[in-house]
Amino acid sequence: MSEHDNHDTYERLITLLDSASVEYELIDHEPEGSTEAVCALRGHPESEAAKCIVLRVKLDRRTTRNVLAVVPGDRRVDLDAVKALYSARYAGFSDAATAERLARSVPGTVLPFSFDADLDVVADPDVVAQPRLYFNAARLDRSLVVSGADYARLAGPRVERIAGPGPAG
Structure with missing residues (x-):
């Protein structure tokens, strides 16, 4: 994956937000990808961050779904x-x-x-309930803030309880 691909994803996100007339805020910061560290840089509790993890969900021997799980930054998937949600045989982390x-x-x-038809988005209700939801904007050095309600309207995630107790591990 090149810096160019990340840039395209960033531009696509900004275009989506602008075309929907969504209020958002951009925050520039030191390059950081760890939820804990980037929350400290942005100056907000981890619970207000959207932690995004790509999962592989095997429905049966032949059928696999890819799921983008979105949970609060202080919790784990x-x-x-997720397995129960899809009535699946297996749910685990996708390879890099x-x-x-x-x-x-x-x-x-x-x-x-998700900008890919093969990637389902499932967000925990505690994510969409956030008045201010923070996430890296497809770049390590820039973050975005939107309301959870605007996020839900734009991203159209399936909203289900998929966050376990914290911390990630």
Whole structure:
């Protein structure tokens, strides 16, 4: 994945926000992909961050779905909840190459949006309930803030309880 691909994903996000007349804020900061560290740089609690993780969900021997799980930054993805949601045999983390291809960005910069038909978005209700939702904007050095309600309207995620207790591990 090249810097150019990340730039295209960033431009696509900004175009989407502008075309929908969504209020948003951009925050420039030191390059950082770790949720804990970037929240400190941006100066907000981790619970207000959207942590985005690409999962591989096997429905049966032949069928696999790719799922972008979006949970609060101070929580972890509950793989059992995702598995139950899809009535799947298995749910686990996607390999890095697949995650980058589907998310169209590198780890640490994955957006809570999908620009790929093969990537379902499932967001925890605690994400869409945030008055201010922070996430890296497909770049390590820039973040974006939108309301959870605007995020839900634009991204159209399936909203389900998929966050387990914190912290990520």
